[in-house]
Amino acid sequence: QSALTQPASVSGSPGQSITISCTGTSSDVGGYNSVSWYQQHPGKVPKLMIYEDSNRPSGVSNRFSGSKSGNTASLTISGLQAEDEADYYCSSYTSAISHVFGTGTKVTVL
Amino acid sequence: EVQLVESGGGLVEPGGSLRLSCEASGFIFGSYWMHWVRQAPGKGLVWVSRINTDGGVTNYADSVKGRFTISRDNAKNTLYLQMNSLRAEDTGIYYCAKDLSWGASDYWGQGTLVTVSS
Numbered sequence: 001q002s003a004l005t006q007p008a009s010v011s012g013s014p015g016q017s018i019t020i021s022c023t024g025t026s027s028d029v030g031g032y033n034s035v036s037w038y039q040q041h042p043g044k045v046p047k048l049m050i051y052e053d054s055n056r057p058s059g060v061s062n063r064f065s066g067s068k069s070g071n072t073a074s075l076t077i078s079g080l081q082a083e084d085e086a087d088y089y090c091s092s093y094t095s096a097i098s099h100v101f102g103t104g105t106k107v108t109v110l
Numbered sequence: 111e112v113q114l115v116e117s118g119g120g121l122v123e124p125g126g127s128l129r130l131s132c133e134a135s136g137f138i139f140g141s142y143w144m145h146w147v148r149q150a151p152g153k154g155l156v157w158v159s160r161i162n163t164d165g166g167v168t169n170y171a172d173s174v175k176g177r178f179t180i181s182r183d184n185a186k187n188t189l190y191l192q193m194n195s196l197r198a199e200d201t202g203i204y205y206c207a208k209d210l211s212w213g214a215s216d217y218w219g220q221g222t223l224v225t226v227s228s
Contacts (some may be wrong), residue, residue: 001171001172003154003156032212033212034211034212034213034214036212036213036214036215038155038157042153043166044116045157045205045218045219045220045221046147046205046218048214048215048216051210051211051212051214051216052212052214054213057216068130068162086214087154089154089155089214091155091157091214092213093213095134097159097169097171097172098157098160098169098170098213099160099213100157101147101154101156101157102157103154104155105153
């Protein structure tokens with residue numbers, strides 16, 4: 001089972017919107033409403049930002065939104081802020097082995 | 111307050127064994143699936159294993175299948191990961207995580223570092 005594919009890096013200026021993609025297959029991303037997104041600051045524990053493709057846990061800013069089309073899921077961060085600079089990982093249930101993470105994306109706020 | 115506290119990590123030689131523990135509190139432990147996730151130094155997250163509420167269903171990443179065993183003791187609110195035949199590539203921080211839905215983990219422990227080296 002290969003990791004889901006994410007861009008290595010995405011950047012944007014404060015206030016802008018950015019989108020991170022997460023590409024899988026019909027056996028994972030495209031087959032289940034199970035994509036979740038995590039934010040991880042350096043040296044910190046991952047934080048759940050989105051689950052079930054587009055749901056936000058309580059306490060997560062509404063600047064973060066998730067969507068999916070076919071085998072590609074996306075995380076959009078609107079109104080980019082300095083504190084959003086972090087690594088972001090997608091994950092999905094997979095019929096192959098149960099669960100798989102994405103390759104990770106480093107978000108830089110210019 | 112939900113808390114997950116891992117322990118049991120350390121330095122071990124290739125081929126050796128370690129048993130990780132994750133003590134849970136602040137929620138009904140026996141009602142949730144649980145996961146182990148690892149992160150090699152400077153690398154991304156890798157899912158390792160999961161277990162259902164009563165321990166009757168377990169799944170493993172291909173890279174650890176046959177070497178690692180996940181288990182739980184609901185009476186002790188504790189999750190375990192028995193790691194045998196350890197390899198250098200097993201080195202990393204091991205996190206336990208509580209499942210929210212379809213593998214999404216809403217609470218994570220602080221992690222325990224496993225280093226496999228001679």
